[in-house]
Amino acid sequence: MIRHLLKLAWHRKRANALVIAEIAVSFLVLLAVTGTGAWFAYVYALPTGFDRQDVWSVEISRAGGDDAPPSDEARAAFSRLLAESKTIDGVREASLAFGVPYDGGTWDWEEDHDGVKFTTEVDRVSDDFDKVLGIRVVAGRWFEPSDDALSFAPVVVSLATARSVFHTDEAVGKKFPQEKGEPEKRVVGIVREFRKAGELSALGNFTFSRLTSTAADGSGPRFLLLKVGPGSGVDVEQRILDRVRAVAPTWSFQMKSLAEMRALRFREILVPLLVGAIIGVFLLLMVGMGLVGVLWQNVTTRTREFGVRRAAGASAAAVRRQIQLEIFVSTSVGLFAASLLVAQVPLLGFLPPHFARVTLIAFTGSAALMYLLTFLCAYYPSWMATVVQPAEALHSE
């Protein structure tokens, strides 16, 4: 039956080509929308590795600019800032960091390790960063004040990083790759996961290095991250700002809760996604109505053909089935053509890992939706084809 229909479709290839092209392009649009949606839904459900509840960040703008390494004076000011903020009423934990969750920035590091290339996002944080964010260490330990005395630079890595660098979960104590001229690095602890950009970010490696008050290299911290008591309000905020300003009067400070920063990031990602989804839905609605029109016209011009079939003994249901199968064939050809195009994308290899599963779900879902859409579009025209009496149909023209 299908082979017969394919033959019929081939005979009408010129008329069908545009319809098939339309189906293929619609499928690509649908796939883009569902694929993006499915990707964000998938990563949203995964753990971030930190607890944002009652955490506030104070962004520090140094008078000397933030790109240059901090002077001795500035480093002393950072130490005082950290010590001072721990004594503020209402602040439970405090730490300094180069980057904090939802800050919108990334610091990536790419390195060869025994010939294997790996990439990791990096952050440089002070000792109590884990307590502020409730980060759980699964093996080894977090940074400690006594690390000042170590002969190497300690790092804490995520489980994924340990796997991609050492190909094992047992990475504590191992030598971590370093750039030329840098001091030796060793892994002291492993955290299960850390996704600094939050729930909607891709999955990747993460490495923490330790921020000390003495190291003269690299840029200084940019954030003071504070865990405050539940329900802290504007009064606590103002108290904190007054105290930190008193420590460094020439610097400026900007305070936000992680909840606020998260809302901002979410809006940046979700608003374009929503606009895209709305446009996608309207496009499909338009395509659906267009297909109804095309199929309807198609059926009316083929009245005689259906008349002949009915007269030769085909039931009304058989004629309906024929029309629906015809659009099924067109849809399949369209989807096949679009799939050939889509297949080129993963081959280029720039999509993040874990993508295959999500892509498969989005692909199957989109294909099912396309079949449903074209089936619904053919439903009314196929019924129209059978209301005409065979005798009348043969008589027409």
Place this chain on the structure above:
Amino acid sequence: MLRSYLKLAIKVLLRRKFYTFISLFGIAFTLTVLTLATALLDHVFSPVPPERHLDRILYVKQVTLHGEHITLRGSPGFGFLDASVRNLPGAARVTICTRGSDVVSYSGGQKLRLSLKRTDGEFWKVLDFDFLEGGPFTVEDDRAGNRVAVINEATRRQAFGGVAALGKTIEAGGQAFRVVGVVKNVPIIRDVPFADLWVPIGTEPSADYKSQFSGSYLAMILAKDARDLPSIKSEFDARVATLKAPDPKEITSIASGADTLVETVAREVLPGTGRDAHGGLLEALLVLGAVLFMALPALNLMNINLSRILERASEIGVRKAFGASSRALVGQFLVENVVLTLVGGVIAWLVSAGALRSINLSGLVPYADFHMNLRILAAGVLLALVFGALSGIYPAWRMSRMHPVEALRRRA
């Protein structure tokens, strides 16, 4: 001739209302999306106050400092701008200001989040702000570091309840400022003039900014004449080439550019732009995006048009039999399609105007004042014509090729 085509077009459109409806739905939707995109671009790039003299303004918003180990790409520092943009031949005025930062203002136990921009006195002469009260601060205020501020309407409402604010004090980022002027709100999409609160650069808590090459500043150069822009650009490039960074050990070369507004965006969004910003490439990409977006709706409309051919077979047959040329038929069908897209364009125009109004009211874009204007109308008509031709030409060609005998044999 055209008149009879138009008459016929309207007759045809009224004959099969279902087809006309689905065609119009697709056209109106497509053109609405494109009109909204045009409106957005217009509000980002059009010469409206405060950036009234857009055709004469160059911006320096980015600097790249290369070193052996580092590449810093970001906003220039005051020191770099001070050394590179002053006294350029052909420039009428030059202003340096900060990119703007969020500060918090606590007034009476409530917290306001304000965007603060530090500017010099010239800023108010390069840009045309609408003052509701008072006036700008001056070059003298900046030099003396006077704690004075110009605020916008929204801040006046939030901090002072909307009553006259002149002479009152507003606290922001730990400093207190005396209000000397109130201006109309500037939409956030005009990021160079935009702020809630403008204060003199001289009020920076520390003077360290004066020597920095990388920082959070930007400069605007107002040319005497739009024709001077290329010479100002090349003079700026020549100056940057001779500049020495404060730390020559680390930084070996400096790259920057004086850009028009479109070029500043191109420099930001297109990767790999070095000294030259590719404003033309950005425009080409936008046009390509619009054409790609039109592809599916055009395919849809083509399909509908093609299936309507058969409905009109006898008409085509008669016209052909009486000697109408293929070209005349193509012309006729194109006119019909363009009329349809123009009707869709009118619907799109109305829907877009409504959508922009609701965006203004929703507060999604702070201080947005989106509205339709003649430039958007011109773009809308152009888009409708392009879309009409794109979707009409193939079906028209197919119709014109129909064999007269075959066509006459069929009955609609």
